[in-house]
Amino acid sequence: MSDLKMQIIAQLNLQDTKPEDIGDDQPLFVEGLGLDSIDALELIVLLQQHYKIKLSNAEDGPKVFKTVRTMAEYITAHQAQNA
Amino acid sequence: MSNDLYISASCVITNHVVSKNEQSIFENKAATLPDFLVSVYRFLNIQYPKFHKMDNLSKLGWLANEVLLRNNFDAAKYKPDETGIVLMNANSSLDTDIKYVATTKEMASPALFVYTLPNIVIGEISITHHFKGENAFFICNEFDAGFIHQYVSNLAYNNILQCCICGWVEVLNNEYKAVLFLIEKFKSVNSIIFTKENLYKIYQLQNG
Numbered sequence: 001m002s003d004l005k006m007q008i009i010a011q012l013n014l015q016d017t018k019p020e021d022i023g024d025d026q027p028l029f030v031e032g033l034g035l036d037s038i039d040a041l042e043l044i045v046l047l048q049q050h051y052k053i054k055l056s057n058a059e060d061g062p063k064v065f066k067t068v069r070t071m072a073e074y075i076t077a078h079q080a081q082n083a
Numbered sequence: 084m085s086n087d088l089y090i091s092a093s094c095v096i097t098n099h100v101v102s103k104n105e106q107s108i109f110e111n112k113a114a115t116l117p118d119f120l121v122s123v124y125r126f127l128n129i130q131y132p133k134f135h136k137m138d139n140l141s142k143l144g145w146l147a148n149e150v151l152l153r154n155n156f157d158a159a160k161y162k163p164d165e166t167g168i169v170l171m172n173a174n175s176s177l178d179t180d181i182k183y184v185a186t187t188k189e190m191a192s193p194a195l196f197v198y199t200l201p202n203i204v205i206g207e208i209s210i211t212h213h214f215k216g217e218n219a220f221f222i223c224n225e226f227d228a229g230f231i232h233q234y235v236s237n238l239a240y241n242n243i244l245q246c247c248i249c250g251w252v253e254v255l256n257n258e259y260k261a262v263l264f265l266i267e268k269f270k271s272v273n274s275i276i277f278t279k280e281n282l283y284k285i286y287q288l289q290n291g
Contacts, residue, residue, distance in 0.1 A: 013194070015121075015135040034132075041193035049190055 001072050008068070011046045012039050024069045032067075040065060053078050088239055088277035091267045092155035093285045094147045096123070097260040103150050104273060105288055116257050120146060127153075136194060137207060138179040139259070144170065144204035144252040145211070147261035151248065155265060158212065165245040167216030168205045169235055172253040175222050176201045204252055216244050226251045226262070228282035235266055236277070251286065262286045 005019035012035065026032040029040070043065050047053040053075065055061060064074045095102040099119055101109040111122045120142045124134055127149055137145060158166075179198045186192040197203065202220040209215065217238055223230070231249050238244040250263040262285065266277050275281050 013135045014132065016130075016132055038136075038193050038197055045190055045193065 001068055004072055004075070005068055007046055007050055008043070011042050022068055025067050028065055028067060043071070047075070051075050051078070087268060088236060089267055089270050089274035090264050090277050090281060090285075091271050091274045092151050092265040094151040094263045095261070095285065095288050096143060096147050096150070097262075101126075101146075101150060102288060103153075104155075105285065108150070116254070116259055131211065133207075138176070138182075138195070138198035138203075140172075140176060140178060140201065140252060140254045141198060141204040141207045143254055143259055143261045144263075145207050147250075147252065147263045148208045148212075148248060151263045151265055152212070161246050163213050163215040165216055166212075166214045167238060167244040167247050168208060168214065168218040169221075169231060169238070169247060169249040170201075170205060170219075170252050171221045171223050171226065171231065172201060172251060173222065173224055174253060174255045176203070178254045178256065208248070214248075216247075226283075226286050228279040228286065232277065232279040232282060239266070239268060250282075262288075 001024055002019050005022050008014070008022070009017055009019065014033075017033075022033060028043075029035045035043075040061060044055050044061075047055060055064065064070060093104055095105075099110060099112045099114065100107055101123055109123060109126050111119050114122055116139060120139065123146050124142075127146070129149060134142060134145065176199050179195060183192065183195040183199050186195055201222070202218070205218045205220060209218070219234070221227075221230070221234075235244075235247045235249050238247060245268060247266045248263055249266060250261070252261045252263070253259060264277075264282065264285070267274070
């Protein structure tokens with residue numbers, strides 16, 4: 001999850017944030033990291049660029065991008081499916 | 084007519100120097116534009132994480148506004164819709180437009196796309212300070228002090244605005260210049276009369 005946190009920081013330009021500042025189960029949006037709707041789009045781009053994962057169902061977004069852990073679980077599950 | 088309006092404060096950022104009310108307050112000659120803008124942000128000791136997500140045009144205008152208003156602006160004097168922003172430049176958002184088009188060859192960047200309009204800098208300033216007054220961003224070949232003077236005077240004399248932040252914010256590649264003015268209806272200790280001549284005089288400070 002540390003790599004994923006670094007990718008999130010780079011993708012979203014969170015210059016004052018270190019990987020250890022982001023809790024595994026900390027909410028990414030509104031409270032917690034305080035991301036916004038443009039950040040959500042950038043996270044979709046991150047999944048496509050780094051993991052070749054296309055989020056086909058927009059309704060999955062809130063569930064997938066809830067925390068770093070839910071993102072990591074989604075990536076792992078997707079990679080296992082395509083292995 | 085113009086004697087009723089005053090330039091309460093000014094800020095010029097260009098050639099690696101930040102000036103407030105015609106006095107240099109910060110300089111960082113060695114930096115590239117992105118590094119220079121971050122160094123100004125650090126110098127101002129502000130905590131505003133969204134700054135890092137802005138494009139260079141918004142960063143420059145936002146920083147110039149922070150310098151302009153610091154110690155010279157009493158927000159309590161005005162309702163949110165009484166303070167407006169009128170800006171101008173020659174190259175619109177071209178600096179970011181070019182960068183955005185480059186990303187579309189692989190994967191278009193949503194974070195860049197939202198800055199492909201010049202008036203986004205007005206939005207960033209307005210969000211930070213809760214300004215809801217009239218605003219406009221004009222594209223002109225060069226700084227047109229006469230037009231700014233006339234436009235802002237019209238807004239003030241028709242009581243559309245009681246206070247206006249106006250001026251020039253330009254970025255293209257590594258060339259940049261921001262010149263902002265705080266225009267108010269009352270005379271303060273160091274204010275000068277709002278005329279096009281005074282706008283030009285300050286604009287030409289550290290001309291670059």
